[in-house]
Each structure stands twice: as C-alpha cells, then as structure tokens.
Amino acid sequence: MTIRATGRVTRVLKQALPQGFRGVYKINIVGSTGAGKTEFLRCLLGDLFKPTTESQRRAKTENVVDATHTWFRIGKKREESTTTVSLNTVGILLVRTLFNSIEFHPVKKVDELLLRDDIEEIWQFVFFDNAGQERFDFMPQITMRGADAVIVLADGTNMASIEKVSYFLELTREEEYRASDGQIRIPIFILLNKKDLIERGCYIGLESVRHMIGATEEYLYYETSMKTGEGVDDTIRSLISTLHENAQEK
Ligand SMILES: Nc1nc2c(ncn2[C@@H]2O[C@H](COP(=O)(O)OP(=O)(O)O)[C@@H](O)[C@H]2O)c(=O)[nH]1
Numbered sequence: 001m002t003i004r005a006t007g008r009v010t011r012v013l014k015q016a017l018p019q020g021f022r023g024v025y026k027i028n029i030v031g032s033t034g035a036g037k038t039e040f041l042r043c044l045l046g047d048l049f050k051p052t053t054e055s056q057r058r059a060k061t062e063n064v065v066d067a068t069h070t071w072f073r074i075g076k077k078r079e080e081s082t083t084t085v086s087l088n089t090v091g092i093l094l095v096r097t098l099f100n101s102i103e104f105h106p107v108k109k110v111d112e113l114l115l116r117d118d119i120e121e122i123w124q125f126v127f128f129d130n131a132g133q134e135r136f137d138f139m140p141q142i143t144m145r146g147a148d149a150v151i152v153l154a155d156g157t158n159m160a161s162i163e164k165v166s167y168f169l170e171l172t173r174e175e176e177y178r179a180s181d182g183q184i185r186i187p188i189f190i191l192l193n194k195k196d197l198i199e200r201g202c203y204i205g206l207e208s209v210r211h212m213i214g215a216t217e218e219y220l221y222y223e224t225s226m227k228t229g230e231g232v233d234d235t236i237r238s239l240i241s242t243l244h245e246n247a248q249e250k
C-alpha cells in the first residue's frame with residue numbers, strides 16, 4: 001500500500017473494521033483523449049464524482065488534429081466533447097455488502113457507514129483521472145508513481161487509441177522498476193471501451209486487440225461501454241479481488 005494510511009478515515013476504519021477494512025489504494029486511470037476515462041468515473045460513481053478543478057472544457061481544435069480521438073456525429077451536429085485538463089482526483093469508499101452488492105460512498109460518510117450491519121468489506125480508493133492529450137503525456141508519468149493498479153482505457157473504435165495502450169503498459173513497467181526493482185507487479189486492467197458502438201460497425205473486437213497488445217496473463221481485458229454500463233461492474237469486482245489476492249500473497 002503506497003498511500004500513507006494516516007488520515008482520520010483510515011484510522012477509524014482500521015479500528016472499527018479490523019477484518020473488513022482492506023486498505024487505501026491509488027488507482028491510476030490512463031488512456032488517450034476521448035477514450036472514456038472521465039465517463040468511466042461518472043458511470044461508476046454517478047453524482048459522487050465531481051471533476052475537481054475547472055477541468056472540463058471544449059476541446060474541438062485540439063482534438064481535431066489528434067488521431068487518437070474520434071468524433072461522432074449525431075444528426076448534423078458533432079457530439080459535444082469535453083476534455084480533462086491536467087487531472088481529476090477522487091477519494092471514495094467502496095463497500096461490498098454481505099449480499100455481495102457494491103456501493104460507493106463519500107469518504108466523509110464513514111461514521112454513518114459504520115453503523116450498518118450488512119457490510120462485508122470497505123476499500124478506500126483514490127482514483128486519478130488523467131488528461132489524455134499528447135501534450136499532457138508527462139502527467140501519467142507523474143501520476144503513475146505509487147499506483148497500486150492501473151486502468152488503461154482505449155476507444156474501441158479508434159486504432160490509434162488502441163495502439164497507445166502499449167505506451168501506458170510501458171509506463172507501468174517503468175514504475176514497477178522504480179518502486180520495487182520490478183519485484184512487485186502492478187495489476188493492469190485494459191478496457192476496450194465504446195462497445196455500444198458495435199451497431200455502427202466501428203467497434204474493433206477484443207480478439208484483434210489482444211493480438212495487437214499481447215495476451216499475457218498480467219493484463220486483464222474487459223469490453224466496456226460507459227453509455228450502457230456494460231463491463232464496469234466486472235472491472236471493479238475484478239480489481240478488488242486482484243488487489244485482495246495480491247495483499248494476501250505479501
Ligand atoms: N458511445 C460511447 N461514447 C462514449 C463512451 N465513453 C465515453 N464516450 C464519449 O466519448 C467522449 C469522451 O469521453 P471522456 O470520458 O471525456 O474521455 P476522456 O478524455 O478519456 O476522459 C465523450 O463525448 C463521451 O460521452 C462509450 O462507452 N460509448
């Protein structure tokens with residue numbers, strides 16, 4: 001665990017749930033611009049996710065020249081797109097109940113949560129939502145530091161976005177060497193997003209992507225849609241079970 005567990009919330013959880021508190025984890029979300037990183041957090045957290053700074057702005061001119069970004073037309077209009085400038089971060093509590101459902105709660109609600117008697121486990125997550133444009137390529141290099149897991153999103157309708165996945169895998173490898181001489185592997189989740197667009201015939205299937213990027217066991221692949229929510233729950237369940245297994249091995 002790389003984030004120092006010193007906050008009040010962490011202390012309270014440790015004390016109140018010695019068995020059920022799973023710890024504090026930094027999850028780095030990367031991918032080319034327009035891949036769906038910010039939508040992923042919206043889909044996952046709903047109203048609990050408020051992009052921090054004034055970080056959303058129209059990105060027309062910039063994205064027009066970026067091959068990793070795909071435009072869609074709805075009728076005659078180009079779909080409005082915003083972009084994350086620099087970084088959003090969000091701290092959140094993930095609760096898994098005795099009935100195996102997953103809930104997210106604001107960190108400040110910790111005291112209320114602890115009054116409940118249907119909680120199996122609580123995770124404290126800090127998600128880092130990076131900007132994806134090339135001029136922000138230094139950001140994931142910085143935010144990768146101390147990451148406990150990496151979620152790489154690719155726009156499944158855009159070849160250049162998929163090709164960029166390898167770059168983020170490389171950054172993750174570098175962090176493994178920086179942090180532990182390559183001894184500790186950082187779990188990587190590759191999300192091939194916008195599966196809902198399969199109907200338009202422009203979604204590149206997982207099989208060809210696996211072939212391009214490599215199908216080693218270290219990478220877990222998911223096909224997702226932030227419009228329908230497909231694959232999002234699977235990704236999160238897989239994330240917590242992978243982190244839990246790794247923690248037990250240590
Ligand atoms: N059809 C479709 N559009 C998506 C999906 N995910 C994101 N988008 C759209 O793609 C654009 C970029 O998404 P955003 O999350 O801002 O990308 P980011 O740059 O990676 O943060 C927005 O217009 C989203 O509405 C998806 O799964 N399906």
Ligand SMILES: [Mg+2]
Nearest residue numbers: 037038083084
């Ligand atoms: Mg964004």
